[in-house]
Amino acid sequence: xxxxxxxxxxxxxxxxxxxxxxxxxxxxxxxxxxxxxxxxxxxxxxxxxxxxxxxxxxxxxxxxxxxxxxxxxxxxxxxxxxxxxxxxxxxxxxxxxxxxxxxxxxxxxxxxxxxxxxxxxxxxxxxxxxxxxxxxxxxxxxxxxxxxxxxxxxxxxxxxxxxxxxxxxxxxxxxxxxxxxxxxxxxxxxxxxxxxxxxxxxxxxxxxxxxxxxxxxxxxxxxxxxxxxxxxxxxxxxxxxxxxxxxxxxxxxxxxxxxxxxxxxxxxxxxxxxxxxxxxxxxxxxxxxxxxxxxxxxxxxxxxxxxxxxxxxxxxxxxxxxxxxxxxxxxxxxxxxxxxxxxxxxxxxxxxxxxxxxxxxxxxxxxxxxxxxxxxxxxxxxxxxxxxxxxxxxxxxxxxxxxxxxxxxxxxxxxxxxxxxxxxxxxxxxxxxxxxxxxxxxxxxxxxxxxxxxxxxxxxxxxxxxxxxxxxxxxxxxxxxxxxxxxxxxxxxxxxxxxxxxxxxxxxxxxxxxxxxxxxxxxxxxxxxxxxxxxxxxxxxxxxxxxxxxxxxxxxxxxxxxxxxxxxxxxxxxxxxxxxxxxxxxxxxxxxxxxxxxxxxxxxxxxxxxxx
Numbered sequence: 001x002x003x004x005x006x007x008x009x010x011x012x013x014x015x016x017x018x019x020x021x022x023x024x025x026x027x028x029x030x031x032x033x034x035x036x037x038x039x040x041x042x043x044x045x046x047x048x049x050x051x052x053x054x055x056x057x058x059x060x061x062x063x064x065x066x067x068x069x070x071x072x073x074x075x076x077x078x079x080x081x082x083x084x085x086x087x088x089x090x091x092x093x094x095x096x097x098x099x100x101x102x103x104x105x106x107x108x109x110x111x112x113x114x115x116x117x118x119x120x121x122x123x124x125x126x127x128x129x130x131x132x133x134x135x136x137x138x139x140x141x142x143x144x145x146x147x148x149x150x151x152x153x154x155x156x157x158x159x160x161x162x163x164x165x166x167x168x169x170x171x172x173x174x175x176x177x178x179x180x181x182x183x184x185x186x187x188x189x190x191x192x193x194x195x196x197x198x199x200x201x202x203x204x205x206x207x208x209x210x211x212x213x214x215x216x217x218x219x220x221x222x223x224x225x226x227x228x229x230x231x232x233x234x235x236x237x238x239x240x241x242x243x244x245x246x247x248x249x250x251x252x253x254x255x256x257x258x259x260x261x262x263x264x265x266x267x268x269x270x271x272x273x274x275x276x277x278x279x280x281x282x283x284x285x286x287x288x289x290x291x292x293x294x295x296x297x298x299x300x301x302x303x304x305x306x307x308x309x310x311x312x313x314x315x316x317x318x319x320x321x322x323x324x325x326x327x328x329x330x331x332x333x334x335x336x337x338x339x340x341x342x343x344x345x346x347x348x349x350x351x352x353x354x355x356x357x358x359x360x361x362x363x364x365x366x367x368x369x370x371x372x373x374x375x376x377x378x379x380x381x382x383x384x385x386x387x388x389x390x391x392x393x394x395x396x397x398x399x400x401x402x403x404x405x406x407x408x409x410x411x412x413x414x415x416x417x418x419x420x421x422x423x424x425x426x427x428x429x430x431x432x433x434x435x436x437x438x439x440x441x442x443x444x445x446x447x448x449x450x451x452x453x454x455x456x457x458x459x460x461x462x463x464x465x466x467x468x469x470x471x472x473x474x475x476x477x478x479x480x481x482x483x484x485x486x487x488x489x490x491x492x493x494x495x496x497x498x499x500x501x502x503x504x505x506x507x508x509x510x511x512x513x514x515x516x517x518x519x520x521x522x523x524x525x526x527x528x529x530x531x532x533x534x535x536x537x538x539x540x541x542x543x544x545x546x547x548x549x550x551x552x553x554x555x556x557x558x559x560x561x562x563x564x565x566x567x568x569x570x571x572x573x574x575x576x577x578x579x580x581x582x583x584x585x586x587x588x589x590x591x592x593x594x595x596x597x598x599x600x601x602x603x604x605x606x607x608x609x610x611x612x
Contacts, residue, residue: 021076027060037073047072054382059375101279101307109278109341110151110158111271112180112304114210116201117187122217125254126187127161130264149289149304149344150331154264159271160304160342162289180287180304183211183270185263190216190224190251194232202236211270213248214240215263220253278341283362284310288318289344291353292420293449299323299350303360310339310362315369316347318360320380322373323350353448356422410438410508413464414501415445415455417471424448427469430498438610439505450474451488460484465504467497511607519543521578521586523598534592535567535585538600545602546577551588552601561591565602 022036034044041057047069048055055061061069067077115123131150150161162181184205188198205212214233216226230240230249239245248266252259286305294300301318303310310316314325326349328336339345351373354360363369414431418424424446434441445458451466451473459466459481466481468490473481481488491497521538528534538545545551547568553561567587568575578584586600 020074021078022070023078024063024066025079027062028066030055030059030061031057033061033066033069037070037075039073044069054379056378059378060371101282105279105281106277107280109276109280110160110343111182111267111274111276112160112162112342113183113185113267114162114181114205115185115187115215116205118189118192118195118197118201121187121189121192121195121198122254123187126215126217126252126260129254129257129260130161149302151342151344155268157268158342159264159267160344162304162344180289181208181210182274182276183213183267184208185213185215185267187215187217188229189218190226190229191218191221193225193228194236199236202238211274212238213250213263213266213270214238216249216251217254219251220256220258226251276342278307280309280340282308283364284308284314284316284339285359285361286310288354288356288358288360290356290420290422291448293353297348299353300346300348301350301354301360302344302346304344305339305341307341308362309341310343310345310347312337314362315364315366316350316360316362317369317372317376318350318354319358320373320377321350321352321354322366322369323347324366324369325349353421356420356425411440411442412501412505412508413459413462414441414443415459415464415466416443417447417449417451417455417466417468419448419470421448423469427494427497430494431501434498434502434505436505439508441501441505451477453477453480456481456484456486456488459486465489467491467501469494469497506609509610511609514606514608516604516606517543518549518602518604519545519580521545521584521600521602523594523596523600524583526594526596527585533587534594535569535587536594536598536600538584538586540578540580540582540584542580543602544577544579545584545586545600546604547575549602549604551586552603553588553591553594554599554601555595555597560593560598561588563591564589 024033024036028036030044030048031041034041037044045055045057048061048065051065051068053061053065063077063079070077115127117123127150131152152159152161184201186198186201186205188194202212214229216229218224219226226249230243233240233247233249234243234245238247240247240249242249248270250259250263250266252263284305285307286303289302289304291299291301299321310325310328312325312328316323316325325347327347328339329346329348330336330339331344336345363372416424416428416431418427428443428446431441431443444462444464445455447455450471451468453474453476455466456477457480458464464486466486466488468488470492471490473488473490478488480486489497489500491500519540520542521540523536523538525537526534527537545565545568547565549565551561551563551565552559565586566589567585568578569585570578570582575584588600
């Protein structure tokens with residue numbers, strides 16, 4: 001056992017001998033840090049990869065990360081200046097709302113409410129009545145196809161509403177809506193009751209741990225049965241308040257407006273119970289609700305602010321996208337200069353389209369925002385190189401051909417273009433959910449925005465069909481598609497697109513050939529007509545012999561001929577068919593080697609379409 005060494009009397013010199021001290025500011029560039037440590041940059045990058053950090057030579061790393069790496073090389077790291085950390089770190093970690101703010105800075109904020117439920121149960125109609133506007137009238141098929149955020153005032157207090165789609169294809173969008181909300185209003189039609197997507201909406205709300213309020217809609221109908229809805233809720237373990245539970249249930253009607261004031265009062269009461277607070281004096285942070293590429297505006301994003309105040313000229317970063325806020329547009333279409341907590345606005349001035357559901361933060365200047373976005377883009381590229389590619393990035397033609405090489409299945413290649421990324425994500429998931437063992441479906445290109453000539457060129461090279469959802473065609477695209485024989489299909493309703501894709505896949509399958517025996521005729525006598533050939537005088541023994549069908553000549557068990565019936569006569573007249581017990585004359589196409597006792601079998605070939 002080794003003896004324990006006693007440290008020297010001069011403890012400071014001892015520490016300096018054991019570990020060298022380096023002083024840095026909050027962050028340090030990889031190249032400079034390698035020089036300070038006296039190692040090559042690639043050695044330092046290798047150590048960072050062991051910490052699951054994929055850094056480039058010009059990337060900045062945080063102090064805590066640098067401190068861990070420095071220890072491995074025998075160095076002790078300390079701050080050069082004992083200053084408070086900046087309010088917006090380079091890589092903010094998600095925190096509970098208000099955790100970084102002093103209690104004195106927290107002020108009450110409006111609740112964020114999500115309407116969820118089954119398709120056609122009246123979510124948008126209820127929101128219509130509340131907003132005194134007509135959202136549903138502008139939606140194709142009466143179905144909401146994007147997430148929209150709207151702010152209304154009731155009893156002098158603001159409420160922010162998030163309207164989420166109810167169609168099953170938008171499961172991902174609906175889940176994202178539940179995660180952004182404080183209160184989920186589950187809309188259930190009183191005449192329909194709880195449907196599969198209603199259960200799904202309740203599960204999303206429970207998974208997001210948000211307060212729930214049940215709005216039993218269409219109570220003005222004669223077939224309405226609110227008690228049945230409450231019984232179904234009890235079967236799911238959710239007891240209404242008037243039945244001894246704690247779940248708020250409101251009977252409402254989007255048509256007459258009955259019960260709407262009570263619903264809004266319950267929302268405000270639930271908000272008071274939740275004690276929702278935020279700090280409007282800090283830099284804004286929140287989430288991207290929806291994003292798109294708009295003509296005349298460029299990349300835009302609808303954002304929901306969870307904390308702080310967003311102002312004009314703020315430098316914002318969302319994922320690997322950054323930009324300076326050039327304009328803020330509220331839900332009424334008016335330009336505003338600021339937007340506080342729980343407000344939903346559209347921001348202009350981004351460099352690219354951010355991913356829906358991604359978090360955004362405000363930084364102190366453009367330089368810092370650009371640097372953070374570039375670092376994240378570099379990290380994403382490293383992940384892509386490691387094989388973790390984004391599913392929304394299209395395959396190249398070479399990759400597609402390599403992937404499909406050796407496959408015997410038919411493949412339907414698609415290029416999908418939508419107006420917003422949220423729809424793209426949802427529709428792609430629905431298309432990939434179409435399963436078939438006979439036809440493969442390959443989405444080789446995706447994007448937000450109008451269909452372009454480049455899309456047509458890719459479709460022509462890969463023999464793909466272009467699907468557009470709520471988009472148009474750029475100038476000259478239609479003519480180029482016609483010239484190259486590329487099919488473009490435009491849709492405004494999701495389920496019509498899905499049905500058409502299924503029909504396209506079914507149409508690629510070769511039909512199944514089924515043989516139907518019509519009847520049999522026995523050759524009783526043969527008549528030689530010279531150059532006109534031979535006529536078989538026959539008796540129809542079973543079923544019928546038809547002129548439009550095909551014939552098969554059998555002699556005992558041997559098949560001598562298969563082909564068409566050239567002539568079918570009944571006495572001196574031509575006939576289209578001869579039935580059982582009737583005599584007839586039959587002339588076959590290119591066959592005359594009849595013998596008495598031969599059997600002529602009349603049959604038809606039916607083409608039956610295959611199913612996926």
